[in-house]
Amino acid sequence: xxxxxxxxxxxxxxxxxxxxxxxxxxxxxxxxxxxxxxxxxxxxxxxxxxxxxxxxxxxxxxxxxxxxxxxxxxxxxxxxxxxxxxxxxxxxxxxxxxxxxxxxxxxxxxxxxxxxxxxxxxxxxxxxxxxxxxxxxxxxxxxxxxxxxxxxxxxxxxxxxxxxxxxxxxxxxxxxxxxxxxxxxxxxxxxxxxxxxxxxxxxxxxxxxxxxxxxxxxxxxxxxxxxxxxxxxxxxxxxxxxxx
Amino acid sequence: xxxxxxxxxxxxxxxxxxxxxxxxxxxxxxxxxxxxxxxxxxxxxxxxxxxxxxxxxxxxxxxxxxxxxxxxxxxxxxxxxxxxxxxxxxxxxxxxxxxxxxxxxxxxxxxxxxxxxxxxxxxxxxxxxxxxxxxxxxxxxxxxxxxxxxxxxxxxxxxxxxxxxxxxxxxxxxxxxxxxxxxxxxxxxxxxxxxxxxxxxxxxxxxxxxxxxxxxxxxxxxxxxxxxxxxxxxxxxxxxxxxx
Numbered sequence: 386x387x388x389x390x391x392x393x394x395x396x397x398x399x400x401x402x403x404x405x406x407x408x409x410x411x412x413x414x415x416x417x418x419x420x421x422x423x424x425x426x427x428x429x430x431x432x433x434x435x436x437x438x439x440x441x442x443x444x445x446x447x448x449x450x451x452x453x454x455x456x457x458x459x460x461x462x463x464x465x466x467x468x469x470x471x472x473x474x475x476x477x478x479x480x481x482x483x484x485x486x487x488x489x490x491x492x493x494x495x496x497x498x499x500x501x502x503x504x505x506x507x508x509x510x511x512x513x514x515x516x517x518x519x520x521x522x523x524x525x526x527x528x529x530x531x532x533x534x535x536x537x538x539x540x541x542x543x544x545x546x547x548x549x550x551x552x553x554x555x556x557x558x559x560x561x562x563x564x565x566x567x568x569x570x571x572x573x574x575x576x577x578x579x580x581x582x583x584x585x586x587x588x589x590x591x592x593x594x595x596x597x598x599x600x601x602x603x604x605x606x607x608x609x610x611x612x613x614x615x616x617x618x619x620x621x622x623x624x625x626x627x628x629x
Numbered sequence: 630x631x632x633x634x635x636x637x638x639x640x641x642x643x644x645x646x647x648x649x650x651x652x653x654x655x656x657x658x659x660x661x662x663x664x665x666x667x668x669x670x671x672x673x674x675x676x677x678x679x680x681x682x683x684x685x686x687x688x689x690x691x692x693x694x695x696x697x698x699x700x701x702x703x704x705x706x707x708x709x710x711x712x713x714x715x716x717x718x719x720x721x722x723x724x725x726x727x728x729x730x731x732x733x734x735x736x737x738x739x740x741x742x743x744x745x746x747x748x749x750x751x752x753x754x755x756x757x758x759x760x761x762x763x764x765x766x767x768x769x770x771x772x773x774x775x776x777x778x779x780x781x782x783x784x785x786x787x788x789x790x791x792x793x794x795x796x797x798x799x800x801x802x803x804x805x806x807x808x809x810x811x812x813x814x815x816x817x818x819x820x821x822x823x824x825x826x827x828x829x830x831x832x833x834x835x836x837x838x839x840x841x842x843x844x845x846x847x848x849x850x851x852x853x854x855x856x857x858x859x860x861x862x863x864x865x866x867x868x869x870x871x872x873x
Contacts (some may be wrong), residue, residue: 411732418665425867465847466867489653494850507869603709606738623669623710623869 420458456522663704700766
């Protein structure tokens with residue numbers, strides 16, 4: 386039987402093997418490609434209106450782990466694509482020097498990076514009339530409920546905002562259980578989901594037809610996908626995303 | 630005055646600053662993007678003929694330094710894009726563990742990687758009737774003539790072959806002086822040049838109209854380009870290359 390989705394547990398195994406000694410991908414490579422694919426999905430879904438320069442902001446909320454790193458990379462590419470990204474990065478990862486470098490790169494591109502200190506009012510920077518979408522890069526396939534502060538408050542705010550500004554979730558809508566979907570009464574209901582490598586079970590709970598579902602993270606060969614029980618996706622040309 | 634090209638010396642300064650403590654790009658990130666752009670240029674210039682599966686090979690020759698690394702990354706993306714890359718990597722870099730990982734990644738994708746040992750007859754693997762192009766990723770902007778073995782012999786062979794199989798040079802046609810162009814009687818005359826970040830002076834010596842010239846390596850902001858005296862390129866959408 387061919388899997389359409391892989392569980393949180395299997396996703397962790399895939400990730401581990403991809404960065405293990407045999408395959409030898411590095412986090413930096415995979416994150417660059419994943420972040421690029423998120424930026425491409427945003428561009429596909431929310432093309433810049435060349436006749437108007439009013440609405441070019443993309444508000445990226447980056448979590449403390451690798452999902453957040455994907456968001457930081459996506460912000461940099463979005464700037465190169467002509468967007469005006471603003472990043473809210475409340476809990477900065479200190480696990481490796483590389484995370485510090487990712488934020489240096491954003492400064493190099495003059496992309497504002499808000500931290501918890503200067504953003505008691507991060508919402509003031511999220512101006513709906515100027516914002517095409519919010520990128521939810523808070524938590525990915527290794528998240529386990531419940532949400533804790535400051536992220537539970539952030540998700541509450543996004544819940545209020547999501548009818549006004551569409552949300553693009555990276556891999557998993559933040560706060561959702563990876564396998565079971567929404568577990569709280571108040572949850573993010575993304576307008577766009579960008580699944581990385583292969584969708585997770587919670588993606589099957591998206592309201593059909595309402596959420597645009599993209600796959601990104603084009604970096605595995607067919608054999609590897611088959612070994613884990615799924616088929617690779619038929620990306621076109623050099624595209625790093627495919628709309629499902 | 631706006632520069633159209635930057636010298637070998639300036640290119641080295643740009644590279645150093647991009648990977649310096651302030652900007653904080655890593656080699657792994659820049660190489661992933663550069664290699665991706667080379668693969669995209671190959672795809673744009675030599676699209677796969679979907680009606681025929683005869684001619685899908687791309688023969689990548691990787692040098693011992695970072696230009697070679699770009700070639701290794703390009704080979705991996707080309708495989709994902711449906712091509713059949715074959716890599717000749719005669720002198721393998723041992724400068725960092727990362728280079729070993731790049732070749733592991735190729736094995737993971739079942740891409741043949743020939744070394745000097747198993748390829749006294751590397752040319753036997755380069756079958757013109759099956760090969761869309763040769764990617765010359767031997768030397769880049771830090772090369773100083775003269776060519777030494779085994780690369781002088783390889784360039785001699787490519788010189789003989791180039792009327793039959795088009796050559797795609799990465800950043801600099803290998804063997805050319807970065808600033809002055811061809812310095813030997815026998816030299817590579819590429820069908821395609823993919824300049825990275827900004828063209829080098831030797832690119833102005835390409836026979837006008839004969840060589841398709843692409844720019845790739847889309848990873849610097851406008852201010853940074855201007856600081857070094859050139860204008861950034863008007864890439865379209867999410868493209869990682871632009872045909873000049």
